[in-house]
Amino acid sequence: MHKCVRCGRAAASLEEIDSGCPCGSKAFVFGRYEPDLAGGNGKAEGSPQQYNAHISFASEDVENIKVLSEGVFVLNVKGLSRDPMVLKDEDGIYYVKIPFEQRMDGNKPEGNGKMKGEGAKKKE
Amino acid sequence: MGMRRNGQLTAYLYFLHENRNQQVVRMIGKILGWFRKIFGKRKDLNLGIYGSPNVGKTTLANRICVDLTGESMGTVSPIPHETRKVQKKENMTLKFRGFRLMMNLLDMPGIAVKVDYRDFLEHGLSREDAQKRAREATRGVVDAVKSMDKVDAALFIIDATEDPYTQVNITIIGNIEARNIPVIVVANKIDLPNANTKRVRDAFPNYDFVELSAMTGENLEQLYSHIADKLS
Incomplete structure (x- = not known):
């Protein structure tokens, strides 16, 4: 979001950045600031700040997606890139999405479970 | 000079x-x-035992271990997800009709798509213990799935008293197949009266198939014969 360099007020819209801050300044700086959704205190009901206090992935956590409430998720992107998708819902129940490995050669599995080349030998 | x-x-x-x-x-x-x-x-061969929870993976692993080494491998329990870490028994030698194979046996945690701690409450666990068990079990599922890249051959265990057409079973066999891992489908619990091995065989017709009872040891020789045939 863009903040005014003079008064620190967050720009409410693109038009405001274009026309300038009410304080008179036309200079804004972009940064990762917490959105001011509740009149500046950042504690609005349902806002991301409400959850920030207790959202974290501990080392013992096996889930890489937490469901905090209906429609509110927290992702552990690092965990998702490493492990299968594990979701923990608000009741503490785990759901695991077992990845289905596709054959890289695009061939349909033969269904014999033999080692590579073994089937060919048998056909001879 | x-x-x-x-x-x-x-x-x-x-x-x-x-x-x-x-x-x-x-x-x-x-x-x-x-x-x-x-x-x-x-290089010793890694033989992984896969399947859903409570299909008899650890019972079979124990049976094989006792046969080959005289020692058991892990504990079994009626509460699902008793095995929550990959158990490995190294340097086992399978000798069968002149065939000799050095292998490591890996007993995998049961693979499930849902782990609900409330299922453990029914078995008398406290809420805290049940939640801890659920977390460990889920980690076990992740480890079991990831370890598929490390095994050279697999035994895929199915409870013959249950419906084999489950999402987990299809996904496990699909993953094993996609990795070109030699696999033997094992229909377990044939000692139970409601076991239906034909249903299991029909569900996976293209695979080496053994029906046995890990509990009583019935048909275990047949399994060793299949392993020898498959991996020789």
């Missing part, structure tokens, strides 16, 4: 000595390389 010649000779002899040493070192290196080539390539 004489001293100079003497010095040159000493330097030459020193050079020869050094050169000789290097040759000896090189020769020893070569011999070690041959030894590594001959003996270093010997």
Whole structure:
């Protein structure tokens, strides 16, 4: 979001950045600031700040997606890139999405479970 | 002049000595390389036991372990997800009708798509213990799935008293197949009256198939025969 360099007020819209801050300044700086959704205190009901206090992935956590409430998720992107998708819902129940490995050669599995080349030998 | 010649000779002899040493070192290196080539390539085979929770994976692992080493491997329990870490028994030798195979047996945690701690409450666990067990069980599922890349062969265990057409079963066999891992489908619990091995065989018709009872040991020789046939 863009903040005014003079008064620190967050720009409410693109038009405001274009026309300038009410304080008179036309200079804004972009940064990762917490959105001011509740009149500046950042504690609005349902806002991301409400959850920030207790959202974290501990080392013992096996889930890489937490469901905090209906429609509110927290992702552990690092965990998702490493492990299968594990979701923990608000009741503490785990759901695991077992990845289905596709054959890289695009061939349909033969269904014999033999080692590579073994089937060919048998056909001879 | 004489001293100079003497010095040159000493330097030459020193050079020869050094050169000789290097040759000896090189020769020893070569011999070690041959030894590594001959003996270093010997790699024990990792045999993984896969399946849903409570299908009898650990019971079978224990049975195989006792047969081959005289020791059991893990604890079994009627509460699902008793095995929550990959259990490994190393350096087991399977000798069967002249066939000899060195292998490591890996008993995997049961693979499930949902782990609900409330299921454990029914078995008398406290809420805290049940939640802890659920977390460990889920980690076990993740470990079991990830370990598919490390096994050389697999036993896929199915409870013959249950419906084999489940999402978990299809996904497990699909993953094993996609990795080209030799697999034997094992219909377990044939000692139970409601076991239906035909249903299991019909569900997975293209795979080596053994029906047995890990509990009583019935048909275990048949399993060893299949392993010998598959991996020889």
